[in-house]
Amino acid sequence: MIEPAAGPRCRCGDLALGFLAVTVLSGVALAPLYRPEAALESVEAIEAGLPWAWLLRAVHGFAALGFLLATVAHLVDAVRAGGRERLPAGPWWRSTLLLPLAVLAMLGGFVLRGDAESLAALAVWRGVLETIPLLGAPLATLLLGPPGAGFGAVTAHHAGTFSLLLWLIAADHGRRMWPTGRSWAVALLSSAAIAGVVPLPLGPAEPTGVGLLGPWYLLGLQGMLLDLPPATAWLVPVFLAGGVGALAHVQGRARTATLAALGALLAAWVGWTVRLLLAGAG
């Protein structure tokens, strides 16, 4: 574990667990209202037809966002603590799975909306997975179901596999099952406050005149797909996760080089986000 005196300064790890708990519990409450076989209609009913369900959906969405941001902040804090981390290599590698799993879970949630943008995201997700040599097609079937089979598999992984793994790894990492009372309160109140004023997007069933962008946290990868081969969209995350994991093993110059490579990848991510937005605006 990270020693309190030398470890990260922010309490983002516990806060992340708070956001994760709010996300999972609000998701459990939403689950009976969602129908994978009529995805868009059921989300429209949640938004407009059922009292308070819109708030539950918004809390779920913003708590998930809070989890992602708190996890990133916790990671940045741990990396900034330099060689002072006391996390052994095994738990460190396991913990690096949190970020990709969080993104997969959130992408699953985005896809479950069932609108035009989410259908496009599902197609791109499948297309990218299928470029993985040998494993690609079966992995796409495992994660997303057979082509044209609807949202059943995505629902199962969003609500089951990814959420369960996230909680297990977060609990293992933080050595606690439940967040502290303070993290509960901050996560719940901040998600509910934002949910009350910022509407969660839900697009039309058919694409409109504008290009489809997908979730904001993947805009960089979407942008790369304009110019680079499709495999880039899984290679870049693999290199990012691998680079963060490798930080457990390297010191001195090797650590600096790894951090520089990670920084270059992130800069490319931001650059292609801008490129995509400019292309969309043009």
Added chain:
Amino acid sequence: MATVGSRSRREFLDTAWRWVAAAGAALAPLGVLGILSRAGGRPREIVLDPGILERAAREGGVAVEGVYVRVRDGVPDVLSLRCRHLGCRVRPDPARGGFECPCHGSRYGLDGRVHSGPARSDLLRPAVRRSGDRWIVELGADDD
């Protein structure tokens, strides 16, 4: 002697179990891959009834369940609307003619030929067969 015998038997069993475990570990992913590769779903069929063909002939073409149908000499001319880049559904672009993909902007001509990327290949033409006064479009995994 009994001790030596039981030890060598135990060693033999240990080695055998290790080989069995290694073989199992090697075969398990292959088995999983095999099962998954068969879970690819059945080809989908789209029925084009005379009403759809009439509309397609009148309007110059209609989009139906992921394909674009035109009529040439009384026979449906069908293009898959699955983008050849990463599979988004392309849409007809009446202003510029042809088809455009909303995901990364690939453009195709009316005949399905790719005009600009990132897609590199043309839209597919699924097989079509006649069944009475209707036509059946057979969509494979790549067309759908």
